[in-house]
Amino acid sequence: MRRLTPFLGLFVFIAAWDLAVRLTGAPLVPSPWEAFRGIGELTARGLLVKYVVASLFRVTWGYLLALVFAVPFGIAVGMSPRAQATINPLLQVLRPISPLAWIPIAILWFGVGDFSAVFLIFLASFFPLAVTAMHAVHDVDPVHLRAGENFGMSRGELIAHVVLPAIVPQLIVGMRIALGIAWLVVVAAEMIAVSSGLGFLIVDARNAGNRYDLVVAGMVMIGVIGIVLDLAMRRLEKLDFVRWGYVEG
Amino acid sequence: MSKVEISNLSMRFGSTDVLRDINLSVREGEFVCILGPSGCGKSTLLNIVGGFIQPSAGTASIDGVPVTRPDPRRIFVFQERGVFPWLTVDENVAFGLFRLSEAEKRDRVTRYVQLVGLAGFENAYPRELSGGMKQRLEVARALAVNPDVLYLDEPFGALDSITRLQMRRELLRIWQAEKKTILFVTHDIEESVQLADRVVIMSARPGRIRRILDIDIAHPRDLSAPRYIQLRDIIFSEIGLAHQV
Amino acid sequence: MRRGELILLPLAAVLVLAGAWQLAVMATGTTIFPSPGDVARGLGELAGRGILWSYIGDSLVRVVSGYLAAVIIGIPFGMALGWFPILERIVNPIIQLLRPISPLAWMPLAVIWFGVSNTAPIFLIFLAAFFPIVVASMNAVHNIPPMYLQAGRNFGLSTPRLMAKVIVPATFPPILVSLRIAFGIAWLVLVAAEMIAVDSGLGYLIIDARNAGKRYDLVVGGMLLIGVVGLMIDALFRWGTRTLMRREVTE
Incomplete structure (x- = not known):
C-alpha cells in the first residue's frame, strides 16, 4: 500500500485535471488524454526526438562550458582575499541580470540559433557555479589546509589534494541548482530566440493554430526531462568520496 | 644539543x-x-x-x-577532525607520501595502518570509524612521513574516558617503538x-x-x-x- | 588587506571593465553596440521621458505580488506536507512532476486563464517561487532534530505551542535561505515574462528597445537596471537574514 501512494497522488492529479476540463468545458485547455495523444502525435511526426535533442544539446554545451570556466575561476577568486574584494562586487551586479535579458545581445553577437542559446545557458550557469565554488573555498576547514601545508604541499598541490576534494560536496549541490536554472532558461530562450527545441514547440503550438494539446504535451516533456536531470545530479551526491559533506539521514 | x-x-x-x-x-x-x-x-x-x-x-x-x-x-596532529573525510583510511595515511613511489607508498601505508591497529579498515571512510579510530588514523598519517617530532x-579531548585511556597506552607503545620527540x-x-x-x-x-x-x-x-x-x-x-x- | 583597498579594488575593476568596453567599441568601429557613454545617455533619456521609474515600478509590483503570494501559500503548505507523512506521499510526486516545468512554459496556459494582463506574469512568478519554497519548507520540517520535538513534548507543550515554540523557530533558518534563492529565480522569470507577455517593465524595455529601432543603448541600460535593482533586493534579503538570524548565530 505504501508503495502505491505516490501513484495515488498522480492518479488524483490526473483525475482532477480531467474533471476540471470537463466541468468548465474550456474549449482550449486539453484533457490529460488529449495531451497524451499530443505526445504520440509529436513522436510520430519525429518532432519530439528532434526538439528534445535540440534542447539537450544547448543545455549540455552551455552548462559544461560554464562548469569548465566557473569552477577554476571561483576557486582562484576564493583563495585570494584581494581578488575577491576586486571581483566580487562586479559579480554581484552581473549575477542578478537575468540571463534572458542578454537575449538581444546574444542575437546581435551570435545570430538567431544554437550559439545564442548556448551563450545564454552559459551565462545562466556560470554565475551560480562561480559563486558556489567561491563560497565553498571559504568553508574549507582550516585544519585541513594546515595539514596539507604541514606535509609540505605547494599551493598547487594544496588546491589539487585538499581544496578541490573539500569543495566537491557543495559544488555538486551548486551544480544541481545551476542545471535546474539552465533548464529553465533554455525553455525561455527557445520561446524567444530560436526556432527549435521544447520551448519553441510550446510557443509554436500556440501561435500556429491554438494546439493547446501540444502545448501541454511540451510541458510534460519539459517536466519529465527536468526530473531526469535532477535525479542524475542527485546520484552524484551518493558518491563515496562526497557523502561526508551531507548530513546523513 | x-x-x-x-x-x-x-x-x-x-x-x-x-x-x-x-x-x-x-x-x-x-x-x-x-x-x-x-x-x-x-x-x-x-x-x-x-x-x-x-x-x-x-x-x-x-x-x-x-x-x-x-x-x-615535524607533523602536527589535530583533534580527530584533522583526518580528510573524502579519503579512505589507506588514502589518508598515504596523504603525506605524495612524492614517494607507489611501491614505497604501499609499504609504508601497510606498516602504519598495522601499527595503529586499523588493519581491516583500509577502505573505510572516516565517517564509518569511531572517534578513537579516527584519532589513530591521524597519528598513522603523521607517522607515515617519518617525522622526527610530533x-x-x-x-x-573529544574521546570518551575509556577510549582515552586505551589511546594513551597506544601512543606510549608507538612512541617507544618509533623513538619520536613528542x-x-x-x-x-x-x-x-x-x-x-x-x-x-x-x-x-x-x-x-x-x-x-x-x-x-x-x-x-x-x-x-x-x-x-x-x-x-x-x-x-x-x-x-x-x-x- | 587595508580598508581603502576594499573600495579601491572594485572601483578599479569597474573602471578597467568600462575602459575595455569603450576600447572594444572604438576598435571594432561598431555602430550598433553602444559605448558606456551611450548607455548613460540612453538611461538619461528614459528618465527624461518618465519611463524609467514607471517601468521599474511595474516590474517591482509584478515580482512582489507573485512572490508574496508564493511565500504566503508556499510556507504553510510545505510545512503541512512535512508534518503529515500521508499528505506528503500523495502530494509530493505531483510537486516533483510540476516543479521542473520551466515557469515560462506555463505562459500559453496563463494567457488563456488570465488574458494578456498583469495577472499572467504574476502567476508565472508565483509558480517560479512557489515550488522551491514548498520543497524547502517541507525539508525544513523533516530536518528538525527529533530531540527538539521530544523536549517539547516532554515539557507537555500542546500542538499549537509546539508549533510556535519549536517547529517554527527550528525551520526558520533553512526557509529563510530558500526565500532568497526563490527570489532569485522569480527575478529571472520576471524578466522573461515581461519580454513575452506584457508591454511595460524592465524585460519589456529590453525587448522593445531591440525590436523598435535597434536601440542597443537602451538594451544595455535595461540590463544594468535589472542588475542593480536585483542587487538591491538581494542586499535587502541579506540584511534581513542577518538581522533575523542574529539570535541563531550568536546562540
Whole structure:
C-alpha cells in the first residue's frame, strides 16, 4: 500500500485535471488524454526526438562550458582575499541580470540559433557555479589546509589534494541548482530566440493554430526531462568520496 | 644539543598578552606534556613551534634552526577532525607520501595502518570509524612521513574516558617503538602524569611557565603507586586546586 | 588587506571593465553596440521621458505580488506536507512532476486563464517561487532534530505551542535561505515574462528597445537596471537574514 501512494497522488492529479476540463468545458485547455495523444502525435511526426535533442544539446554545451570556466575561476577568486574584494562586487551586479535579458545581445553577437542559446545557458550557469565554488573555498576547514601545508604541499598541490576534494560536496549541490536554472532558461530562450527545441514547440503550438494539446504535451516533456536531470545530479551526491559533506539521514 | 629550543618567546594578539617569556628545551626522543587551563596559550605555543604562527618576540628552533613555517619533518596532529573525510583510511595515511613511489607508498601505508591497529579498515571512510579510530588514523598519517617530532594538540579531548585511556597506552607503545620527540598539549592533569617524561605547567593569561616537573617513573606506570599520586598532587597544588570533589 | 583597498579594488575593476568596453567599441568601429557613454545617455533619456521609474515600478509590483503570494501559500503548505507523512506521499510526486516545468512554459496556459494582463506574469512568478519554497519548507520540517520535538513534548507543550515554540523557530533558518534563492529565480522569470507577455517593465524595455529601432543603448541600460535593482533586493534579503538570524548565530 505504501508503495502505491505516490501513484495515488498522480492518479488524483490526473483525475482532477480531467474533471476540471470537463466541468468548465474550456474549449482550449486539453484533457490529460488529449495531451497524451499530443505526445504520440509529436513522436510520430519525429518532432519530439528532434526538439528534445535540440534542447539537450544547448543545455549540455552551455552548462559544461560554464562548469569548465566557473569552477577554476571561483576557486582562484576564493583563495585570494584581494581578488575577491576586486571581483566580487562586479559579480554581484552581473549575477542578478537575468540571463534572458542578454537575449538581444546574444542575437546581435551570435545570430538567431544554437550559439545564442548556448551563450545564454552559459551565462545562466556560470554565475551560480562561480559563486558556489567561491563560497565553498571559504568553508574549507582550516585544519585541513594546515595539514596539507604541514606535509609540505605547494599551493598547487594544496588546491589539487585538499581544496578541490573539500569543495566537491557543495559544488555538486551548486551544480544541481545551476542545471535546474539552465533548464529553465533554455525553455525561455527557445520561446524567444530560436526556432527549435521544447520551448519553441510550446510557443509554436500556440501561435500556429491554438494546439493547446501540444502545448501541454511540451510541458510534460519539459517536466519529465527536468526530473531526469535532477535525479542524475542527485546520484552524484551518493558518491563515496562526497557523502561526508551531507548530513546523513 | 637539545632537539627543540624555545627561548624568550612572547606572543601578543592585538593588546592581549597570550604568552610571555617562554623558555624550554626538549631533548631528542623526549615526551613533554604542556599542561594548563583553557586559554593559557598552550595551543598557541604549539602552533608557533609548528611554524603556523610567528611569535611576537623570541624564537623557537629545531636542531638549532629557527622555525619559520610548517615542515613535513615535524607533523602536527589535530583533534580527530584533522583526518580528510573524502579519503579512505589507506588514502589518508598515504596523504603525506605524495612524492614517494607507489611501491614505497604501499609499504609504508601497510606498516602504519598495522601499527595503529586499523588493519581491516583500509577502505573505510572516516565517517564509518569511531572517534578513537579516527584519532589513530591521524597519528598513522603523521607517522607515515617519518617525522622526527610530533605535535599533539589535545588529541584525545573529544574521546570518551575509556577510549582515552586505551589511546594513551597506544601512543606510549608507538612512541617507544618509533623513538619520536613528542610535544603534547593537554589540560588533563592525570593524562600528563601518565604520559610525559616532563610536565610543563603553565599559568593562565598571560601564559607563563610556572614549573617544569620531572616524572621519574618508568613505563608502564602504576596509577595507584605512591610516587604517581605524589607527582599528581604536586601538580594539583601547583595549579591551586584542592584535591577534592 | 587595508580598508581603502576594499573600495579601491572594485572601483578599479569597474573602471578597467568600462575602459575595455569603450576600447572594444572604438576598435571594432561598431555602430550598433553602444559605448558606456551611450548607455548613460540612453538611461538619461528614459528618465527624461518618465519611463524609467514607471517601468521599474511595474516590474517591482509584478515580482512582489507573485512572490508574496508564493511565500504566503508556499510556507504553510510545505510545512503541512512535512508534518503529515500521508499528505506528503500523495502530494509530493505531483510537486516533483510540476516543479521542473520551466515557469515560462506555463505562459500559453496563463494567457488563456488570465488574458494578456498583469495577472499572467504574476502567476508565472508565483509558480517560479512557489515550488522551491514548498520543497524547502517541507525539508525544513523533516530536518528538525527529533530531540527538539521530544523536549517539547516532554515539557507537555500542546500542538499549537509546539508549533510556535519549536517547529517554527527550528525551520526558520533553512526557509529563510530558500526565500532568497526563490527570489532569485522569480527575478529571472520576471524578466522573461515581461519580454513575452506584457508591454511595460524592465524585460519589456529590453525587448522593445531591440525590436523598435535597434536601440542597443537602451538594451544595455535595461540590463544594468535589472542588475542593480536585483542587487538591491538581494542586499535587502541579506540584511534581513542577518538581522533575523542574529539570535541563531550568536546562540
